[in-house]
Amino acid sequence: ASLDKRPPARKPESAGRPRVAVLLPLPFPGPFDYAVPPALTDLQPGDIVSVPLGRRTETGVVWDPTPALPPEFTPPPMKAVADGRLKPVISRLDQPPLPGALRRFVDWVAAYTLSPPGMVLAMALRTAATAPVTPTTGWTVAEPPPDLRETPARRRVLEIAASDGPLPGAELARRAGVGTSVVRGLADAGALRAVVLKPAPPFAAPDPAHCPPTLGDGQKEAAQSLRDLAGAGGFSVTLLEGVTGSGKTEIYMEAIAACLERGRQVLVLLPEIALSAQWTGRFTRRFGAEPALWHSDLSPRLRRVTWHAVAEGTARVVVGARSALFLPFAELGLIIVDEEHESAFKQEDGVTYHARDMAVVRARMDHAPILLVSATPSLETLANVGAGRYRHLALTARHGGATMPEVRTIDMRANPPERGLFLSPVLTEAMQATMARGEQAMLFLNRRGYAPLTLCRTCGHRLQCPNCTAWLVEHRARRVITCHHCGYQEPTPPTCPSCHAEASLTPIGPGVERITEEARATFPDARLLVMASDTLPGPAATADAVAQIARREVDLVIGTQIVAKGWHFPHLTLVGVVDADLGLGGGDLRAAERTVQLLHQVAGRAGRAEAPGTVLLQSYCTEHPVMQALVSGDFASFMRQEAEQRRPGFWPPFGRLAALIVSADTPEAADATAQALGASAPRGDGLQVLGPAPAPLAILRGRHRRRLLLRARREIALQPIVRQWLERVAPERGARIDVDIDPVSF
Ligand code: ADP
Ligand code: ZN
Numbered sequence: 001a002s003l004d005k006r007p008p009a010r011k012p013e014s015a016g017r018p019r020v021a022v023l024l025p026l027p028f029p030g031p032f033d034y035a036v037p038p039a040l041t042d043l044q045p046g047d048i049v050s051v052p053l054g055r056r057t058e059t060g061v062v063w064d065p066t067p068a069l070p071p072e073f074t075p076p077p078m079k080a081v082a083d084g085r086l087k088p089v090i091s092r093l094d095q096p097p098l099p100g101a102l103r104r105f106v107d108w109v110a111a112y113t114l115s116p117p118g119m120v121l122a123m124a125l126r127t128a129a130t131a132p133v134t135p136t137t138g139w140t141v142a143e144p145p146p147d148l149r150e151t152p153a154r155r156r157v158l159e160i161a162a163s164d165g166p167l168p169g170a171e172l173a174r175r176a177g178v179g180t181s182v183v184r185g186l187a188d189a190g191a192l193r194a195v196v197l198k199p200a201p202p203f204a205a206p207d208p209a210h211c212p213p214t215l216g217d218g219q220k221e222a223a224q225s226l227r228d229l230a231g232a233g234g235f236s237v238t239l240l241e242g243v244t245g246s247g248k249t250e251i252y253m254e255a256i257a258a259c260l261e262r263g264r265q266v267l268v269l270l271p272e273i274a275l276s277a278q279w280t281g282r283f284t285r286r287f288g289a290e291p292a293l294w295h296s297d298l299s300p301r302l303r304r305v306t307w308h309a310v311a312e313g314t315a316r317v318v319v320g321a322r323s324a325l326f327l328p329f330a331e332l333g334l335i336i337v338d339e340e341h342e343s344a345f346k347q348e349d350g351v352t353y354h355a356r357d358m359a360v361v362r363a364r365m366d367h368a369p370i371l372l373v374s375a376t377p378s379l380e381t382l383a384n385v386g387a388g389r390y391r392h393l394a395l396t397a398r399h400g401g402a403t404m405p406e407v408r409t410i411d412m413r414a415n416p417p418e419r420g421l422f423l424s425p426v427l428t429e430a431m432q433a434t435m436a437r438g439e440q441a442m443l444f445l446n447r448r449g450y451a452p453l454t455l456c457r458t459c460g461h462r463l464q465c466p467n468c469t470a471w472l473v474e475h476r477a478r479r480v481i482t483c484h485h486c487g488y489q490e491p492t493p494p495t496c497p498s499c500h501a502e503a504s505l506t507p508i509g510p511g512v513e514r515i516t517e518e519a520r521a522t523f524p525d526a527r528l529l530v531m532a533s534d535t536l537p538g539p540a541a542t543a544d545a546v547a548q549i550a551r552r553e554v555d556l557v558i559g560t561q562i563v564a565k566g567w568h569f570p571h572l573t574l575v576g577v578v579d580a581d582l583g584l585g586g587g588d589l590r591a592a593e594r595t596v597q598l599l600h601q602v603a604g605r606a607g608r609a610e611a612p613g614t615v616l617l618q619s620y621c622t623e624h625p626v627m628q629a630l631v632s633g634d635f636a637s638f639m640r641q642e643a644e645q646r647r648p649g650f651w652p653p654f655g656r657l658a659a660l661i662v663s664a665d666t667p668e669a670a671d672a673t674a675q676a677l678g679a680s681a682p683r684g685d686g687l688q689v690l691g692p693a694p695a696p697l698a699i700l701r702g703r704h705r706r707r708l709l710l711r712a713r714r715e716i717a718l719q720p721i722v723r724q725w726l727e728r729v730a731p732e733r734g735a736r737i738d739v740d741i742d743p744v745s746f
Helices: 100-113 117-125 152-164 169-176 180-189 217-232 248-261 273-287 300-312 322-326 355-365 379-386 425-436 512-522 539-550 591-603 625-632 635-646 667-679 718-727
Strands: 019-023 032-035 048-053 056-063 136-141 192-197 236-242 265-269 292-294 317-320 332-338 369-374 391-395 406-411 440-444 453-456 473-475 480-482 489-491 505-508 528-531 556-559 572-577 614-619 655-664 687-700 703-713 735-741
Touching: 019 117, 032 048, 056 117, 100 117, 100 322, 100 355, 100 735, 117 322, 136 152, 136 169, 136 180, 152 169, 152 180, 152 192, 169 180, 180 192, 217 236, 217 248, 217 369, 217 391, 236 248, 236 379, 248 265, 248 273, 248 332, 248 369, 265 322, 265 355, 273 292, 273 317, 273 539, 292 300, 317 322, 322 355, 332 355, 355 369, 379 635, 406 625, 425 440, 425 572, 425 614, 512 528, 512 556, 528 539, 572 591, 591 614, 591 625, 591 635, 614 625, 625 635, 655 667, 655 687, 655 718, 667 687, 667 703, 667 735, 703 718, 718 735
Parallel strands: 236 369, 236 391, 265 317, 265 332, 292 317, 332 369, 406 614, 440 556, 440 572, 528 556, 572 614
Antiparallel strands: 019 032, 019 056, 048 056, 136 192, 453 505, 473 480, 480 489, 655 703, 655 735, 687 703
């Protein structure tokens, strides 16, 4: 049976042996049927079960059909297994079941992204569901046996157990200042009795009335409409747009409050988990309790505890990266996607999906409102607002009288830096003046390492990654050259690997390390802090750096991408963008939009408190519409122009796009497969296939890559067309085809 015609989880006895469909977290096209043993006749959809698969035992979920799935999205039917060949379910795990809304979501994401549903389920299960949270044992004093040998250590343990117990063994030993063997000895002797400790709820309940803000005039109305939305529930999508510092976060916290008052859970998605520390601090001040955190670096234990707390509803607010979308919320009442325009929401490996778009789907499944928040909304979201599909709330002014920074370009053709340097005199003078006033300055360059390219001056050889079509980037502090795409690295060679000339390798262009070197030389007395993913190994280190800046222990901040996030730096008044043109090359239609979003975000770090801010953009093309938009601050017109460029050719968001990426061991296999795809490309009104062409990284991790783009009018569903297309083509040996629906670069 196809997905939408699959029988209910348990067939009546009369139709043969009772059976259930079980979806396994593996790349099969759909769920498998299993026999229901007599002890498990009450199995329900969502139950997590153990089943045999070949000679292995797997954990899966009792599955039921998703009726709302459009038939053209439905994966091909699976062969039915005869009663006699059905294997029975082994057992039901002692786990909270996967909620219906999450099961529908899994099916939907799988159908939309053309992924096996089991691979999407795998994201929902992870390690979390397969092991219960184990109860811990605590020790309390028992009637002491008459023959108990007493020592001072044993006496201390018994005293602590009597006053503070029951406590887990290790904790009891720690408080008594003894080894755990003393506790074990007392337990063996019968002087301590084991009791099962009821785990304390890991997450305290946030209190919506804990510390409500005093909202400004421009904020009250927006906050009230968000409160109304979240308080009423029901599916709707709202864009919350406002310049950086206008109080968007402050205001959406009120939507969270309303949702909590309604007794529902909240999911907040952040593009980057580095932001979570500052966010958590703000949330905790507002609600008097911490939110639950979810990201891929959680310890297995915390992952389990959080998964269960979300399923049981004891975690009321979850803040996390995109994978938090697959948590088993018991009663989800609101989703917020902060910085909705960020491309970090796109997951590029495994199941490729855009977390912002899938969050909208999830909200629909849970009948919950969703807020998309940004100072520079994506063209996709603006188009949805324009078409009346999304509501729009705008905040126009910065909070508390802070003004928007003044943005100016520095024409590098007229103001060249000195030879071998990268900061123009105009910029260094402005930095000097800013720091002399006791204010902070920041330099932004979206490039890690010392130099993006290293070249031999004698023979012209360029250091290139052996596995990718990419230069090796020198990281001088670590004395290595490394590939930013595959992670390949080697010690920086002392001589040219090709002609062996000595002292001939030359760095070309600046990376953030090189700018730091230049700034150190130019401002030897400035207290300097570098913020880059290499120098800040985790959210805690990032939070620490941000706190240092806020405490004014730093005069000059130099950073990559990471400084562009929603940080609040009250004493920062000057931002210098070292290379404003950096993102514009490469022929990607979205480059201009992305550059405006990134640079506006960077600019937004300046002048967030009383002192006004200035932003200086070093550029070789100051007349470019991107620079003009940043200077004028008129993003609405810029985005309208962008839209007009994409509309005629049906480029997203005015049409649909799918990328087929062929990757293979050899260039021959890649070309043959790509050409086969090209030869059997779908034809039709409103459809166009572009390519095959080399993919943006023609070689990645040693695999040769080609790309075809399928473009279609908005009203055409791409999924069935792509599915049929793939059925017509068998990849060559060693080749595979990956589908990326709604690719972020094109
Ligand atoms: P955005 O998310 O739009 O960048 P934020 O919500 O971070 O803006 O607000 C910017 C700064 O202004 C923050 O430090 C925030 O605490 C402060 N702020 C905004 N609104 C208020 C308010 N009503 N009362 C007090 N502080 C506010
Ligand atoms: Zn590489």
